[in-house]
Amino acid sequence: MSEQKPPLPQRVYRSAIREPFTGDRRSRLRIVMNNLILHLHPAQVPVRTLRFTYTWGLGGLSALLVVILAVTGAMLEFTYTPTPDGAYNSILAMSTTVFFGELVRNIHHWSANLMIVVAALHLLRVFFTGAFRAPREFNWIIGLVMLLLTVLANFTGYLLPWDQLAYWGITVGSSIISYIPVIGDGLSRLLLGGPEIGAATLLNFYGLHISVIPMALAMLMSFHFWRVRKDGGLSIPRKVNEGALGKEETATTYIDLVRPEFTFAIIMLAAIVIFAMLIPAPLEPLANPDVSPNPAKAPWYFLGIQELLLHYHPLVGTIVIPLLVLIALFALPYADADMESVGIYFRSLRGRWSSLFSAATGVLLTIGYVLLDEYWLDLPGLLPSLPTIISNGLVPLALLLLGLVGYYEFNRRAFKATKCEAVLSVFMLILFGFITLTAIGIWFRGSGMALMWPWEVTIH
Ligand code: HEM
Incomplete structure (x- = not known):
């Protein structure tokens, strides 16, 4: 008598997992899934690192946003055409004829900005702790x-819709590259695929956006x-004056970490989808290289740098200052x-107060300097015999650096701050200065990039 065949679903399961379906705790599928999770996390984690308000x-x-972007990006590729004639129409098609196309585009757009x-x-968070x-x-x-x-x-994705916002945002944003001495023009030509933005730029940006950058990001993420695992898991949250860490109480990863992580991911996903259903991604008229909007602004995350351009010589405002900040960030773990x-969090109680003080000082000083430079200060006029790279570049840069060194020393002496508390204060000063510059760029710059109240800002 021939052996009775198991039902089809069980046979498919067996063909994939090479074991009969039993549903018991040791089934191979469970083992595979557990191993996958245990590649990301150890089996046990210190209880204290589970505190949500430590990592938020x-x-x-x-990581979730990277996954959402990869999935929605792959969906958008089915409709998108990377040519000046096809790009805008394919985006329009997403909003009109493609099934759920508009929603997928909105999710991709908002997730990218949120990322x-x-x-x-x-x-x-990593810096503060x-x-x-x-x-x-x-x-x-x-x-x-x-x-x-x-x-x-x-930045590369910003150009793809090929509308006025994309064309001029990238025109302003990429003009920064040409300020780099010696190689700037060559680099700009290489990236844009020619002297100005056109079909070659769109194709270059598309290639970078859909393959080179995601691949690099995926490798670096792994x-x-x-x-994180090799470094012994997360750093352990501590209270002020707690002293050396002893043996930590641990919890089971599966129940106490993976479940809350999964719940958090589902809630965030739902929030993003609802937001994307309510607020559409912007789309302006088709790109027109002959008509520049006024004001022409870079993407929002570059508006702090565009604001610097209004106050300093371009080489200093857009290259030297951002480069110095980057070098400081890369050197930070080896210096502190x-x-x-x-x-x-914030090193100590004193660290908390001086961070607050520095944040407020950063906002006020930046607003003060922007107003001063806009209405009264004219360094090139005060130093007419010097080239502007010196009068409006190196002179204010030297003053800025002196100010930061002075602020560090002030913290060390007036607040008796330790070295790392003083570094934190300087960091907060720069951070809140930069946030203020970005906010001014987004909301307070209108026609001709003049300062105005947000309700007076219009784009023609
Ligand atoms: C861009 C995508 C990024 C992804 C997907 C990512 C993902 C993660 C995850 C999942 C963790 C463990 C959980 C947590 O701390 O929240 C972690 C920890 C960490 N990340 Fe990131 N991260 C990213 C960017 C960054 C950046 C920009 C920095 C700093 C420059 C950074 C530095 C660290 C460090 C030092 C840890 C260990 C923290 C600790 O032990 O407390 N990561 N990252």
């Missing part, structure tokens, strides 16, 4: 490269996760190695 789920949310904010907040110090220095470096790639992915405060 920001690293995990960045910059969330990855930057994750960087801040001192988690960039040994043994995690290199993961900080990897994280920085991932953040730069995220910005580049956004490395980043692997390093104070292990006492790892895991403590």
